[in-house]
Amino acid sequence: MIKNQLYQQLRSQVYDIIENEAYQTKFSKSFDKFLIVLILLNVSAVIAESVDVWYFPNKHLFDAFEQFSIVIFSGEYLLRLWAIVEKDKDKHPELPNWKRRLQWLKSPGAIIDFISIAPAFLNYFVTVDLRFLRVLRLFRLLKLTRYFAAMRILLIVLHKEKESFKAVIFILIILIVTASSGIYVVENQAQPEVFESIPKSMWWAVVTLTTVGYGDVIPVTNAGKFLGAVITILGVGLAALPAGILASGLASELEQRREILEQKFREMLLDNDDMHLIKDSYKIDKVRRELGLNKEQADEVILQLLREKEYEHRLAEIDKKNYCPHCGEHL
């Protein structure tokens, strides 16, 4: 039984180090940093291997590094799978361990982790084009998402604004299809090679609507140039739309989080109406972190609250003076 307890204690310890974000010791931070560096080195290796003069003389080094990385990432994956049962153990104690593990296996983070190591083992079963296989290792880059709060907020905004993005993609498809069909009808006779069919004309449409404009395919007839000009002007109006939606979505998301933070601070003040509480940095830090806001943003909210508080206080003082201190009647 003591053995079992030790086992559980070890698992809990491992969970705290590799998964629990609230747990921030020197060791858990170093562990995160080591993984971040390893991921970046892996990506650099993939890029460097594509350069023949770098790869061939150091083939064994690159291969050894890949072996090492696979061992580490596989170990990390297994450790996470093993320790994840400690998650929310107090909240849902009835959930069996295999269900917790299955839940984790289906989470986006776990899937990214899996894809990061899977291609390396693929070679044992089927013969795959080596170059393609190597590039697949770039998926490891996505493992970094875990360590960036702003990245997660951006993904949430993308999710929230998905209706708007659908509309934009829908318009974009309409524009691309219309543009390529129009230019195909107009330019097909003048440049039968370049604008051979609608699918071929789509290359021009995409390159133009996104304002990239390589210049390899250009309308030459007057009608084509006129149509091209109209399409370009419409395209420009659309090109920056997704970025605009994302930017304003990001702004309103941060605004909302700041408001929730303010609300929570106000509630803290209700329980205990003195400003010392709000200066309690540990509590503030915890709330702030949950909302993914950085220190400066939290400080701004607190400053604003303090300013309001003082203003209300002064208003109350002035109000008091307007009443008779003896009978309490309004003067």
Place this chain on the structure above:
Amino acid sequence: MIKNQLYQQLRSQVYDIIENEAYQTKFSKSFDKFLIVLILLNVSAVIAESVDVWYFPNKHLFDAFEQFSIVIFSGEYLLRLWAIVEKDKDKHPELPNWKRRLQWLKSPGAIIDFISIAPAFLNYFVTVDLRFLRVLRLFRLLKLTRYFAAMRILLIVLHKEKESFKAVIFILIILIVTASSGIYVVENQAQPEVFESIPKSMWWAVVTLTTVGYGDVIPVTNAGKFLGAVITILGVGLAALPAGILASGLASELEQRREILEQKFREMLLDNDDMHLIKDSYKIDKVRRELGLNKEQADEVILQLLREKEYEHRLAEIDKKNYCPHCGEHL
């Protein structure tokens, strides 16, 4: 008379299935999905037909599919025209059927439906260039607008911000005219072919101001390059303006709808001051849908309301404590 009643019941049923958005059964949803797939297949067919190696071997298949589509779309059009008299029957029972039908015929949705099928019948009356006729079938793509809430919101924003867009188009025209005239005066002598006249120079102006920059027409003199640089810098400032207006318009439109939703929820709470009502998912769903908001946006509003409610409740409790429970006087 019973026959008439059956007829009306059938018409009402058809109306619910193909037009009434509040009516959401399995069958009406399948009907919508079938039409969406058919539209997408039609667009794909138009694109595929332009590729000779795909079209000529399968000519009869493409033609049969077009025949089939026309039958379906024509049937859909006639059914809508027939059943539309059921719309708002309770609100305006005095309106005659032919007026309802005329009203519908003039609505944007009906016009799109008409243009989607009209070209197919055009062939019987006049001989038109077949390639051009085929491309006209792309209008069917616009039929999809009916099924995207976000798309409709975008159109509303476009309508609301039309004043701003007019201003932008006005500036754009000024810039294009000025840029092409300027470059014509400056570059005409160095490149008499390319900058032959102002209309010809407009191609350069559009390609530059929209930052596409194909590179087929470029100023070569120092004066031309200087003018080109100035125009480009101005153009860049303008290129993303429509997208910016659209994005911020979209953001404020959604904000406004969220506020209306909040107001409506508050009103619901007034009639019956317990939170159970607001959890009544059917009512909420109906209001939410009318405003074109998705589930997550509605949930956010409700969450915010609940949070406020609780805060007010706690404030009131604290306020109560400040009064003597016996005489009701302020302590």
Place this chain on the structure above:
Amino acid sequence: MIKNQLYQQLRSQVYDIIENEAYQTKFSKSFDKFLIVLILLNVSAVIAESVDVWYFPNKHLFDAFEQFSIVIFSGEYLLRLWAIVEKDKDKHPELPNWKRRLQWLKSPGAIIDFISIAPAFLNYFVTVDLRFLRVLRLFRLLKLTRYFAAMRILLIVLHKEKESFKAVIFILIILIVTASSGIYVVENQAQPEVFESIPKSMWWAVVTLTTVGYGDVIPVTNAGKFLGAVITILGVGLAALPAGILASGLASELEQRREILEQKFREMLLDNDDMHLIKDSYKIDKVRRELGLNKEQADEVILQLLREKEYEHRLAEIDKKNYCPHCGEHL
């Protein structure tokens, strides 16, 4: 004396027609439309004259049209100068006429009007390049600003955000100077012709930073490509900044105007607390126009006000019920 009175009446009439925006009769509207069409025809003429095959066969027509336009625009200018003394006559009756005229002469609108006609008379004094002179007539396009409310709002936003634009231009200059100097140092030896000096390299810097990318000047060394990539990424971040500032400035300007409109409507309601007043379309229209808002924006504000009013009303009713109707005590 009667003659003098008639003279003043005529001048007041002319002022109302050509300058007073609050005065909107059929005739004054037609007058505006006539001028708008004339301006557009003038611009079209300038563009058409640059096409030799259009100009030379119809030289006398073009010349006659120019003569006609000059007469009209000169007449308009003189009429405005004559009638402007009627402006704000009630507010500042002490101002002498010549002062009012001088004030008008220095206003932006009058300067645009002057530049629109001045070049035509320039020919009598000095010999100017005819082509250049013709293009100067494009200034007449700016006369249209008078007729677009949204255009004026855009100019106001430009004025309000001028600090931000200064900052953007300052950064842009820093970027252009730094980019062209950097690429000059790096690429000068590989392409001594193209990157001959910093001023020559600026063409590349502008074309790249604005993302136009003609492709006529491209770095070829590895160092040049690396520097070019870094500059491009920075440039992209900056390119859309002015548009973003303008768009958000426009949004907040319209928001502010909507708030002022709301405030004014509230004040109207204070004087006479029934909703009929707010439906008084003449008063509303006047306020709305002064703020440059369109009908739909005003309607939205009114709708919002009505909704609030009703909510408050219902709140008050509920509040009443909570008090004993006999003793007035809280229940």
Place this chain on the structure above:
Amino acid sequence: MIKNQLYQQLRSQVYDIIENEAYQTKFSKSFDKFLIVLILLNVSAVIAESVDVWYFPNKHLFDAFEQFSIVIFSGEYLLRLWAIVEKDKDKHPELPNWKRRLQWLKSPGAIIDFISIAPAFLNYFVTVDLRFLRVLRLFRLLKLTRYFAAMRILLIVLHKEKESFKAVIFILIILIVTASSGIYVVENQAQPEVFESIPKSMWWAVVTLTTVGYGDVIPVTNAGKFLGAVITILGVGLAALPAGILASGLASELEQRREILEQKFREMLLDNDDMHLIKDSYKIDKVRRELGLNKEQADEVILQLLREKEYEHRLAEIDKKNYCPHCGEHL
């Protein structure tokens, strides 16, 4: 002792002129203007020196100007270092002079000042490529930051939104690495020269994702074009994102400053409840300046306050009428 006093007075005077922004005399303004002009002339000189036909005939002039500039900038640097001890002398009188100086030496402004003069002295110690050395003088451009309030606000926004920018850069790196790897796998066989390795393919990825599109490197295979199109569409969504974040950050920063200004004006009104105070232009000017807002923005806030005040006043008057003036009871 009198000598010491005179010395301190002189130092205080120098501090007021060259550092203290609140101190605005004719002389201190002229001093600022002189430095701004000198900086701009320096930058122009660097640019002009790169043009051989300008530099070689006037070599001695350019060299003399550089000598002169170095003397001035070195003098300015030393004066600032000497006088900086006067800063916040009342607030922290206990801080020794060397600590104040060290603090200043580590401030961004002082570092820019140092870099502006350092390269000129570098030549005495080591032999550096002259062309590179000259270009380093462009750092003097950054000295202008000190004189632009909007520039400082932009830097603050950049600092506040740094989390979002990190996320954008992270996505950009993922996109560039993924795009270049993908195109390398797909196009390497068709164009082994151009897409030789992933690092070489990155040039294409950057040029495409930023929508510059020079056209020197273009995918030619169908798979490459398809991949290119997908990447381009994604890139366009991202290209304007930093600008959008910056623009909305700038807007909310200015909004926040306007609110603080409003709050401060309200506080001024509390102490002395008459509107004359707020018209006290000196106090307003001081507050406004500290917040980096311009006159028009402050005026707008004041106007809004006055409008609200009047509305409240009228509300109160109406409220009074609803009470019996004799018994004070509600009617």
